Amino acid sequence: MQVYLPIAEMSVDALLLLGIGFGVGWLSGLFGVGGGFLLTPLLILIGIPAPVAVASGANQTLGASVSGLIAQWRRGNVDWRMGLVLVVGGFTGSALGVQFFVLLRRIGQVDLVVALFYIVVLGIVGALMVMESVRAMLRRRRAAPARLHEHTWLHGLPFKMRFRKSRLYISVIPPLLVGAGIGILSAVMGVGGGFMLVPAMIYILGMPTSVVIGTSLFQVVFVSANVTLLQALQTGAVDIVLVLLLLAGGVAGAQFGAAMGTRLRGEETRALLGLLVLAVAANLLWGLVTPPPSPFVIAPLP
Amino acid sequence: MRRAAARLAAVLLGAWLAAPAGAQPPPAPARAVPALVTELSQRRVEITTGFTGADILVFGSTERPIGEGSDEVLVVAVGPPQPMVVRRKVRLLGFWVNGPAATFPEVPGFYAIAGTRPAWQMLPEEARQSNRLGLDALPLRAVGAQGPAFRAALLELKKDAGLWVEDVAPVAVTGGRLFHARLPLPATVTPGAYRVEALLVRDRRIVARQELEFDVVRVGAAAGIANVADRRPMLYGMACIALAALAGWLGSVLFRRS
Secondary structure, X not given: OEEEEOOOOEEEEHHHHHHHHHHHHHHHHHHOOOOHHHHXXXXXXXXXXXXXXXXXXXXXXXXXXXXXXXXXXXXXXXXXXXXXXXXXXXXXXXXXXXXXXXXXXXXXXXXXXXXXXXXXXXXXXXXXXXXXXXXXXXXXXXXXXXXXXXOOHHHHOOOEEEEOOOOEEEEOHHHHHHHHXXXXXXXXXXXXXXXXXXXXXHHHOOOOHHHHHHHHHHHHHHHHHHHHHHHHHHOOXXXXXXXXXXXXXXXXXXXXXXXXXXXXXXXHHHHHHHHHHHHHXXXXXXXXXXOOOOOEEEEEOO | OHHHHHHHHHHHHHHHXXXXXXXXXXXXXXXXXXXXXXXXXXXEEEEOOOOOOEEEEEEEEEOOOEOOOOEEEEEEEEOOEXXXXXXXXXXXXXXXXXXEEEEEEEEEOOEEEEEOOOHHHHOOHXXXXXXXXXXXXXXXXXXXXXXXXXXXXXXXXXXXOOOEEEOOOOOEEEOOOEEEEEXXXXXXXXXXXXXXXXXXXXXXXXXXXXXXXXXXXXXXXXHHHHHHXXXXXXXXXXXXXXXXXXXXXXXXXXXXXX
């Protein structure tokens, strides 16, 4: 069944979009991440123009994260204070990111820069995840005692604030910077950034894992809402028909994935997710280095 | 289809009534028939949420029998102009990146030509070029990077997208006088006013032409969404946020498995 996407100005098979939504939602439920990092490249792969894929990806991430946020909030796993600090950073970062995106669109390098961002970020995150989970699996055998969190120079900065739920008393500068960084990536890559935010919260900020997922979802919901609004205003590339079709498949898939995820062990899940992330990065890299089917590309003048 | 046939009849009747009756000694009824009569199967193509492209039928008849050496027919359709950028991919540090670009400020978004024979066989080269009959006769001026390769790439990619169509199927002739041609509009056509021209060629000269128009318009939900997104981006952005959040919440309620 073909459906016409009014902003992308093309018609796509609705079942294909529902299927992509379901698959990505299933994986995101399984691994507890938004799945935007898989969605945007897949959309570009099926021929959706990169600006529309990125802008709509951010909007889809918003919808996909809302249900997760509600569930975490019910269980009291959201550190509001930390979330707000992250959101303040995130708003600044995403505003900068959207400006950067507009500039890229004008000089015609959206596809390249989006792909490069994906390759670099996914490559690093994927490699770290795999390494970390392998180390954790080895450590489990030896059962070494672990500290609450590592203290680094980041914790010695001024403007300290108490985050009761996270059991932290740290400077607001690191969370602000983390939030801003994720905001930029969110605008350029059309992702929520959960897969980067979660490790950053654990390893840089030293937050306990119990509140990390809920708090990251909080940040993702608000920042992706901000990106959606800014993209609608600046590039007009948010396609709501595309978003709703993806969400229809996605929310169903996420529930099945989440049910399955509870049966998997933490380290194994993270190793699998890391491998998946690396595979996406490798695929995009392959697309950039192989000769293109046509030496030219055409596009309407933005 | 029936409406279009009725319109054709009306056109024929109108032409017959409008023929100069009193000016000259009454001409024979056959002479009152214009050399070329053409009509379109529809004057409006609607882009709905289920739009997958459309076929427009151009049909008509000629005064004399159609055939090589006698009357021949050419049909040309041109869509609204659109500025396009053509970029060459260059290799940079092992990556394929967008390199030099040429901007074509005035490019028809859609172009289709069909004839009982290809235009270059029917008409002298100068006539074909000056009347812009054929993809190689389109006046495509580039700003920025120059070179024939950019123009060739534009032609090639537009053809691949089905937006520029040249002599894919000849104009079909029935019973010697009735002709019809199909204009295939792909799902990616831009909304706007489209101009269709039918030309009658006799002895390698254009002896009659008739211009028709049809509109490609977005309707229904597709039109509403595109309009709001274009004119009220703030409202549209807010609505996107609200709808996505609602869909996410609704989904978690419907599909909860606990």
